[in-house]
Amino acid sequence: MGVIVLKKSQEKNGPGFRLGLKNCDISLQELLNQMNRFIEAGGLPRLWPEQIRQCAGCHLCCHEPLPVTSIDLFNICRALEIDFIEAFKYLNLEVDGKVLDITLKRSNGACIFLNKQGRCRIYNDRPFLCQTYICCHVHEAVEELRSQVVNQGMDELVRLAILRFKKEGKALPVSRGKTKSISLTDWPKNCFSGKNTYAELLLENVLSSDLKKVLLV
Ligand code: SF4
Numbered sequence: 392m393g394v395i396v397l398k399k400s401q402e403k404n405g406p407g408f409r410l411g412l413k414n415c416d417i418s419l420q421e422l423l424n425q426m427n428r429f430i431e432a433g434g435l436p437r438l439w440p441e442q443i444r445q446c447a448g449c450h451l452c453c454h455e456p457l458p459v460t461s462i463d464l465f466n467i468c469r470a471l472e473i474d475f476i477e478a479f480k481y482l483n484l485e486v487d488g489k490v491l492d493i494t495l496k497r498s499n500g501a502c503i504f505l506n507k508q509g510r511c512r513i514y515n516d517r518p519f520l521c522q523t524y525i526c527c528h529v530h531e532a533v534e535e536l537r538s539q540v541v542n543q544g545m546d547e548l549v550r551l552a553i554l555r556f557k558k559e560g561k562a563l564p565v566s567r568g569k570t571k572s573i574s575l576t577d578w579p580k581n582c583f584s585g586k587n588t589y590a591e592l593l594l595e596n597v598l599s600s601d602l603k604k605v606l607l608v
């Protein structure tokens with residue numbers, strides 16, 4: 392039996408899946424690998440069964456704003472062979488007071504990486520949220536895990552963006568809001584700092600102790 396347990400379940404609103412962990416000494420990349428295998432194995436009832444029964448790129452989930460982490464952006468840079476600053480042409484930055492949200496840009500209501508054939512152009516390197524989404528009912532602990540990873544990962548991306556754009560003598564490329572309320576002191580280093588891949592990041596260092604208690608089996 393592996394360290395990660397993924398199994399079909401009956402959730403409040405219908406059939407779905409649950410995630411359990413034997414321990415938290417595994418990397419986020421191992422979690423992603425198992426999620427991808429679980430999705431590829433298929434057999435989960437979907438929210439839109441008339442559209443598709445298994446995830447084969449129907450792209451219905453590629454039309455919402457998609458928050459990204461620092462590691463998501465490094466993966467995009469590697470996939471497209473571009474540097475950190477250039478990768479911001481694919482991102483949407485919105486400031487609201489002292490909060491800065493970073494999401495993938497959209498074109499005609501769809502993710503910028505969705506091609507005309509309805510396929511993801513960066514599928515193997517798609518962001519954490521894309522790799523952990525299955526359109527079925529999920530236990531709230533899975534949603535909480537996704538939030539905790541992405542919130543910390545986006546905080547690190549904001550911190551790096553402030554530093555790198557300042558070093559280049561450029562303004563942050565925000566599409567809405569004013570950058571003067573954005574201060575580096577509001578984004579201290581966290582568990583994502585210094586990490587370039589999800590293989591370097593352990594669940595132990597990312598999840599809250601309350602969430603670990605819920606997920607440990
Ligand atoms: S996860 Fe997304 S791409 Fe896959 S079947 Fe569901 S809506 Fe379609």
Ligand code: SF4
Pocket residue numbers: 452453454457495502503504505510511512513514517518521
């Ligand atoms: S990165 Fe790919 S999988 Fe994720 S929303 Fe965009 S097109 Fe869809």
